[in-house]
Amino acid sequence: MLWETMGKCEQCIIKQFNSLKTLTNEELVRISSCKTSRVVKKGETIFEEGETLKGIYCVRDGICKLTKLSSNGKDQIIKLVVKGELLGQRSLISDESVNLSAIALNDMELCFIPKSEIMNDLQKNTNFTFDILREMAIDLKEADDIIVNMAQKSVRQRLAETLIYINDSFGTKSDGTLSVLLSREDFANIIGTATESTIRVISQFKKEKLIATIGKQIKIIDIEGLRRVE
Amino acid sequence: MLWETMGKCEQCIIKQFNSLKTLTNEELVRISSCKTSRVVKKGETIFEEGETLKGIYCVRDGICKLTKLSSNGKDQIIKLVVKGELLGQRSLISDESVNLSAIALNDMELCFIPKSEIMNDLQKNTNFTFDILREMAIDLKEADDIIVNMAQKSVRQRLAETLIYINDSFGTKSDGTLSVLLSREDFANIIGTATESTIRVISQFKKEKLIATIGKQIKIIDIEGLRRVE
Protein backbone atom coordinates (compact mmCIF):
# COMPACT_ATOMS: atom_id res chain seq x y z
CA MET A 1 0.00 0.00 0.00
CA LEU A 2 1.40 3.34 -1.08
CA TRP A 3 0.53 6.56 0.68
CA GLU A 4 1.56 9.86 -0.74
CA THR A 5 0.51 13.47 -0.57
CA MET A 6 -1.47 14.74 -3.50
CA GLY A 7 -3.03 18.05 -4.45
CA LYS A 8 -5.31 20.22 -2.39
CA CYS A 9 -9.02 19.37 -2.06
CA GLU A 10 -10.09 22.94 -2.64
CA GLN A 11 -8.41 22.89 -6.05
CA CYS A 12 -9.31 19.29 -6.88
CA ILE A 13 -11.41 18.94 -10.01
CA ILE A 14 -12.88 15.66 -8.78
CA LYS A 15 -14.91 17.19 -5.96
CA GLN A 16 -17.48 18.68 -8.32
CA PHE A 17 -18.74 15.16 -9.06
CA ASN A 18 -19.70 14.33 -5.49
CA SER A 19 -21.12 15.83 -2.32
CA LEU A 20 -17.81 17.48 -1.41
CA LYS A 21 -18.78 20.23 -3.88
CA THR A 22 -21.21 21.61 -1.28
CA LEU A 23 -18.42 22.33 1.20
CA THR A 24 -17.06 25.84 1.62
CA ASN A 25 -13.52 26.70 0.65
CA GLU A 26 -12.65 26.93 4.32
CA GLU A 27 -14.01 23.44 5.01
CA LEU A 28 -12.14 22.01 2.03
CA VAL A 29 -8.86 23.52 3.24
CA ARG A 30 -9.38 21.90 6.62
CA ILE A 31 -10.19 18.51 5.06
CA SER A 32 -7.25 18.83 2.69
CA SER A 33 -4.87 19.27 5.58
CA CYS A 34 -5.78 15.96 7.15
CA LYS A 35 -6.56 13.80 4.15
CA THR A 36 -4.17 11.12 2.99
CA SER A 37 -3.83 9.57 -0.44
CA ARG A 38 -3.43 6.03 -1.54
CA VAL A 39 -2.62 4.21 -4.75
CA VAL A 40 -4.30 0.85 -5.24
CA LYS A 41 -3.30 -1.61 -7.95
CA LYS A 42 -5.76 -3.56 -10.09
CA GLY A 43 -7.20 -6.48 -8.14
CA GLU A 44 -6.25 -5.11 -4.73
CA THR A 45 -8.82 -4.81 -1.98
CA ILE A 46 -9.61 -1.31 -0.71
CA PHE A 47 -11.70 -2.53 2.19
CA GLU A 48 -13.42 -5.75 3.11
CA GLU A 49 -16.93 -6.63 4.25
CA GLY A 50 -17.05 -6.50 8.05
CA GLU A 51 -14.18 -4.05 8.40
CA THR A 52 -14.65 -0.86 10.41
CA LEU A 53 -13.87 2.16 8.28
CA LYS A 54 -12.17 5.12 9.86
CA GLY A 55 -13.29 7.52 7.17
CA ILE A 56 -14.43 7.78 3.58
CA TYR A 57 -12.64 7.54 0.27
CA CYS A 58 -12.90 9.89 -2.68
CA VAL A 59 -12.05 8.16 -5.95
CA ARG A 60 -9.59 10.37 -7.82
CA ASP A 61 -8.98 7.87 -10.59
CA GLY A 62 -9.89 4.32 -11.59
CA ILE A 63 -12.85 2.03 -11.07
CA CYS A 64 -13.74 -0.49 -8.38
CA LYS A 65 -16.46 -3.02 -7.72
CA LEU A 66 -18.47 -3.29 -4.51
CA THR A 67 -19.12 -6.94 -3.74
CA LYS A 68 -20.89 -8.95 -1.09
CA LEU A 69 -20.20 -12.55 -0.24
CA SER A 70 -23.32 -14.74 -0.26
CA SER A 71 -23.66 -17.55 2.27
CA ASN A 72 -23.23 -20.05 -0.59
CA GLY A 73 -19.71 -18.71 -1.12
CA LYS A 74 -20.36 -16.69 -4.27
CA ASP A 75 -19.60 -13.02 -4.67
CA GLN A 76 -22.27 -10.64 -5.83
CA ILE A 77 -21.28 -7.32 -7.39
CA ILE A 78 -23.69 -4.67 -6.11
CA LYS A 79 -22.28 -1.56 -7.71
CA LEU A 80 -19.40 -0.15 -9.77
CA VAL A 81 -17.83 2.99 -8.38
CA VAL A 82 -15.87 5.26 -10.69
CA LYS A 83 -13.67 8.34 -10.60
CA GLY A 84 -15.44 11.19 -8.85
CA GLU A 85 -17.57 9.15 -6.47
CA LEU A 86 -17.31 8.63 -2.73
CA LEU A 87 -16.80 5.29 -1.02
CA GLY A 88 -17.80 4.27 2.48
CA GLN A 89 -20.39 6.96 3.32
CA ARG A 90 -23.14 4.49 4.12
CA SER A 91 -21.22 2.64 6.77
CA LEU A 92 -19.96 5.89 8.26
CA ILE A 93 -23.48 7.25 8.60
CA SER A 94 -25.13 4.19 10.08
CA ASP A 95 -22.02 3.72 12.24
CA GLU A 96 -21.64 0.07 11.33
CA SER A 97 -18.92 -2.05 9.76
CA VAL A 98 -19.00 -1.94 5.96
CA ASN A 99 -21.41 -4.41 4.39
CA LEU A 100 -19.56 -4.58 1.09
CA SER A 101 -15.99 -5.19 -0.05
CA ALA A 102 -14.37 -2.77 -2.50
CA ILE A 103 -11.93 -4.21 -5.03
CA ALA A 104 -10.05 -2.22 -7.69
CA LEU A 105 -10.85 -3.15 -11.30
CA ASN A 106 -7.88 -1.14 -12.52
CA ASP A 107 -5.14 0.95 -10.95
CA MET A 108 -6.71 3.57 -8.70
CA GLU A 109 -5.90 6.76 -6.87
CA LEU A 110 -7.89 7.38 -3.71
CA CYS A 111 -8.05 10.15 -1.15
CA PHE A 112 -8.93 9.18 2.38
CA ILE A 113 -10.76 11.61 4.66
CA PRO A 114 -10.88 10.69 8.36
CA LYS A 115 -14.29 10.09 9.91
CA SER A 116 -13.95 12.94 12.42
CA GLU A 117 -13.61 15.53 9.66
CA ILE A 118 -16.59 14.27 7.69
CA MET A 119 -18.77 13.93 10.76
CA ASN A 120 -17.92 17.49 11.67
CA ASP A 121 -19.27 18.67 8.32
CA LEU A 122 -22.31 16.44 8.61
CA GLN A 123 -23.09 18.16 11.90
CA LYS A 124 -22.60 21.72 10.71
CA ASN A 125 -23.18 22.00 6.99
CA THR A 126 -26.80 21.26 6.09
CA ASN A 127 -26.10 21.50 2.37
CA PHE A 128 -23.50 18.77 2.68
CA THR A 129 -25.74 16.49 4.70
CA PHE A 130 -28.62 17.05 2.33
CA ASP A 131 -26.47 16.32 -0.69
CA ILE A 132 -25.23 13.07 0.82
CA LEU A 133 -28.88 12.28 1.57
CA ARG A 134 -29.86 13.00 -2.02
CA GLU A 135 -27.12 10.74 -3.36
CA MET A 136 -28.23 7.97 -1.04
CA ALA A 137 -31.85 8.37 -2.11
CA ILE A 138 -30.71 7.86 -5.69
CA ASP A 139 -28.65 4.81 -4.72
CA LEU A 140 -31.69 3.39 -2.96
CA LYS A 141 -33.86 3.84 -6.03
CA GLU A 142 -31.23 2.11 -8.15
CA ALA A 143 -31.08 -0.72 -5.65
CA ASP A 144 -34.87 -1.13 -5.95
CA ASP A 145 -34.52 -1.40 -9.71
CA ILE A 146 -31.81 -4.03 -9.36
CA ILE A 147 -34.00 -6.06 -7.02
CA VAL A 148 -36.82 -6.08 -9.56
CA ASN A 149 -34.45 -7.06 -12.37
CA MET A 150 -32.92 -9.87 -10.33
CA ALA A 151 -36.31 -11.16 -9.28
CA GLN A 152 -38.20 -10.91 -12.53
CA LYS A 153 -35.87 -10.99 -15.52
CA SER A 154 -33.99 -13.74 -17.32
CA VAL A 155 -30.22 -14.05 -17.47
CA ARG A 156 -30.38 -12.90 -21.10
CA GLN A 157 -32.28 -9.77 -20.15
CA ARG A 158 -30.05 -9.02 -17.17
CA LEU A 159 -26.89 -9.34 -19.26
CA ALA A 160 -28.38 -7.15 -22.00
CA GLU A 161 -29.31 -4.49 -19.45
CA THR A 162 -25.91 -4.68 -17.79
CA LEU A 163 -24.17 -4.11 -21.11
CA ILE A 164 -26.44 -1.15 -21.86
CA TYR A 165 -25.89 0.23 -18.36
CA ILE A 166 -22.11 0.04 -18.64
CA ASN A 167 -22.22 1.54 -22.11
CA ASP A 168 -24.45 4.44 -21.07
CA SER A 169 -22.82 5.14 -17.70
CA PHE A 170 -19.15 4.70 -18.46
CA GLY A 171 -18.92 5.01 -22.22
CA THR A 172 -16.72 3.37 -24.82
CA LYS A 173 -13.12 3.60 -26.02
CA SER A 174 -12.19 4.91 -29.44
CA ASP A 175 -12.54 1.43 -30.96
CA GLY A 176 -16.10 1.21 -29.66
CA THR A 177 -15.43 -1.36 -26.93
CA LEU A 178 -16.80 -0.74 -23.43
CA SER A 179 -14.37 1.37 -21.46
CA VAL A 180 -14.96 -0.60 -18.27
CA LEU A 181 -13.24 -3.94 -18.80
CA LEU A 182 -14.81 -6.78 -16.85
CA SER A 183 -14.06 -10.48 -16.85
CA ARG A 184 -16.82 -12.92 -17.75
CA GLU A 185 -16.84 -13.89 -14.08
CA ASP A 186 -17.41 -10.24 -13.09
CA PHE A 187 -20.38 -10.08 -15.46
CA ALA A 188 -21.70 -13.28 -13.93
CA ASN A 189 -21.35 -11.78 -10.46
CA ILE A 190 -23.23 -8.66 -11.52
CA ILE A 191 -26.17 -10.47 -13.05
CA GLY A 192 -26.16 -13.23 -10.47
CA THR A 193 -25.58 -16.33 -12.53
CA ALA A 194 -22.93 -18.94 -13.29
CA THR A 195 -19.87 -17.85 -15.28
CA GLU A 196 -20.63 -20.52 -17.90
CA SER A 197 -24.16 -19.18 -18.37
CA THR A 198 -22.78 -15.68 -18.90
CA ILE A 199 -20.29 -16.93 -21.48
CA ARG A 200 -23.05 -18.82 -23.29
CA VAL A 201 -25.27 -15.74 -23.47
CA ILE A 202 -22.37 -13.62 -24.70
CA SER A 203 -21.85 -16.21 -27.44
CA GLN A 204 -25.58 -16.04 -28.30
CA PHE A 205 -25.47 -12.24 -28.46
CA LYS A 206 -22.49 -12.51 -30.81
CA LYS A 207 -24.34 -14.91 -33.08
CA GLU A 208 -27.34 -12.59 -33.03
CA LYS A 209 -25.04 -9.70 -34.02
CA LEU A 210 -26.02 -7.68 -30.95
CA ILE A 211 -22.41 -7.43 -29.79
CA ALA A 212 -18.94 -8.25 -31.03
CA THR A 213 -15.91 -9.27 -28.98
CA ILE A 214 -12.24 -8.41 -29.37
CA GLY A 215 -10.49 -10.71 -26.96
CA LYS A 216 -12.32 -10.23 -23.69
CA GLN A 217 -13.45 -6.76 -24.74
CA ILE A 218 -17.06 -6.26 -25.76
CA LYS A 219 -18.42 -3.87 -28.35
CA ILE A 220 -22.14 -3.17 -28.60
CA ILE A 221 -23.27 -3.32 -32.22
CA ASP A 222 -27.04 -3.15 -31.91
CA ILE A 223 -28.11 -1.40 -28.73
CA GLU A 224 -31.75 -1.27 -29.80
CA GLY A 225 -31.63 -5.00 -30.35
CA LEU A 226 -30.22 -5.44 -26.85
CA ARG A 227 -33.09 -3.40 -25.45
CA ARG A 228 -35.55 -5.76 -27.13
CA VAL A 229 -33.94 -8.90 -25.67
CA GLU A 230 -36.43 -11.15 -23.89
CA MET B 1 -61.04 8.09 0.78
CA LEU B 2 -61.78 9.37 4.26
CA TRP B 3 -60.07 12.38 5.75
CA GLU B 4 -60.47 13.28 9.36
CA THR B 5 -58.63 15.15 12.07
CA MET B 6 -56.72 13.02 14.50
CA GLY B 7 -54.58 13.70 17.53
CA LYS B 8 -51.69 16.08 17.84
CA CYS B 9 -48.24 15.10 16.53
CA GLU B 10 -46.50 16.34 19.65
CA GLN B 11 -48.51 13.90 21.73
CA CYS B 12 -48.50 11.07 19.21
CA ILE B 13 -46.90 7.90 20.49
CA ILE B 14 -46.05 6.79 16.95
CA LYS B 15 -43.44 9.46 16.35
CA GLN B 16 -40.86 7.80 18.61
CA PHE B 17 -40.49 5.03 16.02
CA ASN B 18 -39.34 7.28 13.21
CA SER B 19 -37.28 10.35 12.44
CA LEU B 20 -40.03 12.70 13.64
CA LYS B 21 -38.77 11.98 17.15
CA THR B 22 -35.84 14.30 16.52
CA LEU B 23 -38.10 17.32 15.99
CA THR B 24 -38.61 19.86 18.73
CA ASN B 25 -41.99 20.31 20.38
CA GLU B 26 -42.37 23.59 18.57
CA GLU B 27 -41.71 21.96 15.20
CA LEU B 28 -44.18 19.18 15.97
CA VAL B 29 -46.89 21.66 16.87
CA ARG B 30 -46.34 23.42 13.57
CA ILE B 31 -46.50 20.14 11.64
CA SER B 32 -49.54 19.02 13.58
CA SER B 33 -51.42 22.13 12.56
CA CYS B 34 -51.09 21.39 8.86
CA LYS B 35 -51.14 17.63 8.75
CA THR B 36 -54.15 15.73 7.50
CA SER B 37 -55.20 12.17 8.28
CA ARG B 38 -56.48 9.44 6.08
CA VAL B 39 -58.03 6.04 6.53
CA VAL B 40 -57.17 3.44 3.90
CA LYS B 41 -58.97 0.12 3.57
CA LYS B 42 -57.26 -3.20 2.93
CA GLY B 43 -56.25 -3.52 -0.71
CA GLU B 44 -56.50 0.22 -1.45
CA THR B 45 -53.64 2.06 -3.09
CA ILE B 46 -51.96 4.82 -1.06
CA PHE B 47 -49.87 6.06 -3.96
CA GLU B 48 -48.81 4.67 -7.28
CA GLU B 49 -45.46 4.37 -9.06
CA GLY B 50 -44.90 7.48 -11.14
CA GLU B 51 -47.10 9.74 -9.03
CA THR B 52 -45.72 12.99 -7.66
CA LEU B 53 -46.06 13.08 -3.90
CA LYS B 54 -46.90 16.33 -2.22
CA GLY B 55 -45.61 15.21 1.15
CA ILE B 56 -44.84 12.18 3.29
CA TYR B 57 -47.02 9.75 5.21
CA CYS B 58 -46.58 8.59 8.77
CA VAL B 59 -48.14 5.17 9.34
CA ARG B 60 -50.27 5.38 12.48
CA ASP B 61 -51.70 1.90 12.12
CA GLY B 62 -51.69 -1.03 9.72
CA ILE B 63 -49.26 -2.47 7.20
CA CYS B 64 -48.65 -1.86 3.52
CA LYS B 65 -46.50 -3.29 0.78
CA LEU B 66 -44.24 -1.26 -1.52
CA THR B 67 -44.31 -2.75 -4.99
CA LYS B 68 -42.72 -2.07 -8.34
CA LEU B 69 -44.05 -3.19 -11.68
CA SER B 70 -41.52 -5.07 -13.79
CA SER B 71 -41.50 -4.61 -17.56
CA ASN B 72 -42.78 -8.19 -17.89
CA GLY B 73 -45.97 -7.15 -16.12
CA LYS B 74 -45.26 -8.75 -12.73
CA ASP B 75 -45.26 -6.90 -9.44
CA GLN B 76 -42.27 -7.14 -7.15
CA ILE B 77 -42.71 -6.38 -3.45
CA ILE B 78 -39.65 -4.42 -2.32
CA LYS B 79 -40.53 -3.74 1.29
CA LEU B 80 -43.23 -4.03 3.94
CA VAL B 81 -43.93 -0.85 5.89
CA VAL B 82 -45.60 -1.08 9.27
CA LYS B 83 -47.05 1.14 11.96
CA GLY B 84 -44.53 3.73 13.06
CA GLU B 85 -42.64 4.10 9.80
CA LEU B 86 -42.59 6.92 7.27
CA LEU B 87 -43.60 6.59 3.64
CA GLY B 88 -42.46 8.66 0.69
CA GLN B 89 -39.27 10.26 2.08
CA ARG B 90 -37.05 8.95 -0.69
CA SER B 91 -39.02 10.50 -3.50
CA LEU B 92 -39.36 13.75 -1.58
CA ILE B 93 -35.62 14.00 -1.07
CA SER B 94 -34.52 13.18 -4.58
CA ASP B 95 -37.39 15.35 -5.85
CA GLU B 96 -38.64 12.72 -8.24
CA SER B 97 -41.91 10.90 -8.75
CA VAL B 98 -42.25 7.85 -6.49
CA ASN B 99 -40.60 4.72 -7.84
CA LEU B 100 -42.82 2.33 -5.88
CA SER B 101 -46.52 1.86 -5.33
CA ALA B 102 -47.87 1.54 -1.77
CA ILE B 103 -50.84 -0.77 -1.20
CA ALA B 104 -52.53 -1.44 2.14
CA LEU B 105 -52.37 -5.04 3.37
CA ASN B 106 -54.95 -4.32 6.03
CA ASP B 107 -56.96 -1.32 7.16
CA MET B 108 -54.63 1.59 7.81
CA GLU B 109 -54.51 4.99 9.44
CA LEU B 110 -52.09 7.46 7.90
CA CYS B 111 -51.05 11.02 8.66
CA PHE B 112 -50.00 13.15 5.74
CA ILE B 113 -47.46 15.95 6.20
CA PRO B 114 -47.13 18.42 3.32
CA LYS B 115 -43.79 18.61 1.53
CA SER B 116 -43.21 22.27 2.44
CA GLU B 117 -43.29 21.53 6.18
CA ILE B 118 -40.89 18.61 5.94
CA MET B 119 -38.50 20.43 3.65
CA ASN B 120 -38.45 23.28 6.11
CA ASP B 121 -37.27 20.92 8.84
CA LEU B 122 -34.77 19.28 6.51
CA GLN B 123 -33.27 22.73 5.93
CA LYS B 124 -33.11 23.80 9.54
CA ASN B 125 -32.92 20.81 11.84
CA THR B 126 -29.65 18.91 11.36
CA ASN B 127 -30.71 16.17 13.76
CA PHE B 128 -33.79 15.49 11.68
CA THR B 129 -31.87 15.41 8.39
CA PHE B 130 -29.24 13.18 9.89
CA ASP B 131 -31.81 10.77 11.28
CA ILE B 132 -33.55 10.50 7.91
CA LEU B 133 -30.11 9.90 6.43
CA ARG B 134 -29.39 7.16 8.96
CA GLU B 135 -32.69 5.42 8.21
CA MET B 136 -31.96 5.57 4.52
CA ALA B 137 -28.47 4.14 5.04
CA ILE B 138 -30.10 1.20 6.82
CA ASP B 139 -32.65 0.77 4.01
CA LEU B 140 -29.81 0.77 1.51
CA LYS B 141 -27.95 -1.94 3.39
CA GLU B 142 -31.10 -4.04 3.52
CA ALA B 143 -31.59 -3.52 -0.21
CA ASP B 144 -28.03 -4.80 -0.79
CA ASP B 145 -28.86 -7.93 1.18
CA ILE B 146 -32.02 -8.49 -0.84
CA ILE B 147 -30.06 -8.16 -4.09
CA VAL B 148 -27.63 -10.85 -2.97
CA ASN B 149 -30.44 -13.15 -1.90
CA MET B 150 -32.30 -12.70 -5.16
CA ALA B 151 -29.18 -13.26 -7.20
CA GLN B 152 -27.68 -16.18 -5.35
CA LYS B 153 -30.29 -18.15 -3.47
CA SER B 154 -32.91 -20.70 -4.47
CA VAL B 155 -36.66 -20.17 -4.19
CA ARG B 156 -36.67 -22.53 -1.18
CA GLN B 157 -34.03 -20.47 0.59
CA ARG B 158 -35.70 -17.17 -0.24
CA LEU B 159 -39.05 -18.35 1.05
CA ALA B 160 -37.46 -19.71 4.23
CA GLU B 161 -35.67 -16.40 4.82
CA THR B 162 -38.82 -14.41 4.10
CA LEU B 163 -40.77 -16.43 6.67
CA ILE B 164 -38.01 -15.91 9.25
CA TYR B 165 -37.84 -12.20 8.42
CA ILE B 166 -41.58 -11.70 8.86
CA ASN B 167 -41.53 -13.74 12.05
CA ASP B 168 -38.63 -11.81 13.55
CA SER B 169 -39.67 -8.34 12.38
CA PHE B 170 -43.41 -8.40 12.90
CA GLY B 171 -43.99 -11.25 15.31
CA THR B 172 -46.79 -13.75 15.73
CA LYS B 173 -50.35 -13.83 17.02
CA SER B 174 -51.36 -15.69 20.15
CA ASP B 175 -51.95 -18.89 18.15
CA GLY B 176 -48.40 -18.73 16.81
CA THR B 177 -49.30 -17.75 13.25
CA LEU B 178 -47.45 -14.89 11.59
CA SER B 179 -49.13 -11.61 12.45
CA VAL B 180 -48.61 -10.22 8.96
CA LEU B 181 -51.04 -12.09 6.75
CA LEU B 182 -49.92 -12.37 3.14
CA SER B 183 -51.47 -14.23 0.23
CA ARG B 184 -49.42 -16.88 -1.55
CA GLU B 185 -49.21 -14.44 -4.42
CA ASP B 186 -47.74 -11.77 -2.11
CA PHE B 187 -45.10 -14.25 -0.96
CA ALA B 188 -44.35 -15.03 -4.61
CA ASN B 189 -43.96 -11.32 -5.32
CA ILE B 190 -41.58 -10.89 -2.39
CA ILE B 191 -39.30 -13.77 -3.33
CA GLY B 192 -39.62 -13.15 -7.07
CA THR B 193 -41.09 -16.38 -8.33
CA ALA B 194 -44.33 -17.80 -9.70
CA THR B 195 -47.27 -18.20 -7.32
CA GLU B 196 -47.41 -21.93 -8.07
CA SER B 197 -43.77 -22.35 -7.13
CA THR B 198 -44.38 -20.59 -3.83
CA ILE B 199 -47.37 -22.83 -3.08
CA ARG B 200 -45.31 -25.91 -3.88
CA VAL B 201 -42.50 -24.89 -1.54
CA ILE B 202 -45.01 -24.09 1.22
CA SER B 203 -46.37 -27.61 0.74
CA GLN B 204 -42.83 -29.03 0.95
CA PHE B 205 -42.12 -27.08 4.13
CA LYS B 206 -45.34 -28.48 5.61
CA LYS B 207 -44.32 -32.05 4.76
CA GLU B 208 -40.90 -31.40 6.27
CA LYS B 209 -42.61 -30.12 9.45
CA LEU B 210 -40.87 -26.75 9.22
CA ILE B 211 -44.18 -24.90 9.16
CA ALA B 212 -47.89 -25.57 9.60
CA THR B 213 -50.80 -23.81 7.95
CA ILE B 214 -54.21 -22.87 9.28
CA GLY B 215 -56.14 -21.78 6.22
CA LYS B 216 -53.88 -19.24 4.55
CA GLN B 217 -52.16 -18.46 7.84
CA ILE B 218 -48.66 -19.80 8.42
CA LYS B 219 -47.12 -20.92 11.68
CA ILE B 220 -43.39 -21.53 11.96
CA ILE B 221 -42.73 -24.80 13.79
CA ASP B 222 -39.00 -25.29 13.33
CA ILE B 223 -37.24 -21.98 12.78
CA GLU B 224 -33.80 -23.58 13.09
CA GLY B 225 -34.77 -26.00 10.37
CA LEU B 226 -35.86 -23.11 8.19
CA ARG B 227 -32.48 -21.49 8.72
CA ARG B 228 -30.79 -24.65 7.47
CA VAL B 229 -32.85 -24.85 4.26
CA GLU B 230 -30.69 -25.14 1.15
Place this chain on the structure above:
DNA sequence: TATAAAACATGACATTTATCATATTTCATT
Protein backbone atom coordinates in the same frame (compact mmCIF):
# COMPACT_ATOMS: atom_id res chain seq x y z
C1' DT C 1 10.28 -17.12 -26.46
C1' DA C 2 8.72 -20.96 -23.58
C1' DT C 3 5.62 -22.34 -20.21
C1' DA C 4 2.23 -22.50 -16.82
C1' DA C 5 -1.78 -20.44 -15.12
C1' DA C 6 -5.86 -18.16 -15.79
C1' DA C 7 -9.66 -17.01 -18.52
C1' DC C 8 -12.69 -18.27 -22.08
C1' DA C 9 -15.61 -21.55 -24.54
C1' DT C 10 -18.66 -25.43 -25.38
C1' DG C 11 -20.91 -30.02 -24.79
C1' DA C 12 -23.60 -33.21 -21.93
C1' DC C 13 -26.49 -33.67 -18.46
C1' DA C 14 -28.92 -32.58 -13.92
C1' DT C 15 -31.69 -29.54 -11.39
C1' DT C 16 -34.61 -25.79 -10.69
C1' DT C 17 -38.28 -23.07 -11.94
C1' DA C 18 -42.07 -21.59 -15.09
C1' DT C 19 -46.21 -22.53 -17.48
C1' DC C 20 -50.54 -24.51 -18.39
C1' DA C 21 -54.32 -27.32 -17.06
C1' DT C 22 -57.41 -28.62 -13.71
C1' DA C 23 -59.10 -29.66 -9.09
C1' DT C 24 -60.25 -28.25 -4.54
C1' DT C 25 -60.92 -25.13 -0.85
C1' DT C 26 -62.04 -20.74 1.14
C1' DC C 27 -64.54 -16.60 1.38
C1' DA C 28 -67.71 -12.95 0.51
C1' DT C 29 -72.29 -12.02 -0.88
C1' DT C 30 -76.85 -12.87 -1.59
Place this chain on the structure above:
DNA sequence: AATGAAATATGATAAATGTCATGTTTTATA
Protein backbone atom coordinates in the same frame (compact mmCIF):
# COMPACT_ATOMS: atom_id res chain seq x y z
C1' DA D 1 -77.45 -22.11 3.30
C1' DA D 2 -76.55 -21.42 -1.77
C1' DT D 3 -73.55 -19.60 -5.14
C1' DG D 4 -69.92 -17.71 -7.64
C1' DA D 5 -65.40 -15.77 -7.44
C1' DA D 6 -60.97 -15.88 -5.73
C1' DA D 7 -57.33 -18.27 -3.64
C1' DT D 8 -54.99 -22.49 -2.86
C1' DA D 9 -53.25 -26.89 -4.44
C1' DT D 10 -51.22 -30.32 -7.52
C1' DG D 11 -49.89 -32.78 -11.84
C1' DA D 12 -47.63 -32.80 -16.35
C1' DT D 13 -44.50 -30.79 -19.08
C1' DA D 14 -41.44 -27.20 -21.00
C1' DA D 15 -37.91 -23.92 -20.48
C1' DA D 16 -34.14 -21.85 -18.09
C1' DT D 17 -30.16 -22.31 -15.56
C1' DG D 18 -26.52 -24.81 -12.99
C1' DT D 19 -22.84 -28.19 -12.82
C1' DC D 20 -19.15 -30.91 -14.35
C1' DA D 21 -15.97 -32.20 -17.83
C1' DT D 22 -12.93 -30.94 -21.18
C1' DG D 23 -10.69 -28.32 -24.71
C1' DT D 24 -8.96 -23.80 -26.45
C1' DT D 25 -7.20 -19.23 -26.13
C1' DT D 26 -5.11 -15.51 -23.74
C1' DT D 27 -2.04 -13.60 -20.45
C1' DA D 28 1.58 -13.20 -17.25
C1' DT D 29 6.01 -14.32 -16.11
C1' DA D 30 10.21 -16.88 -15.94
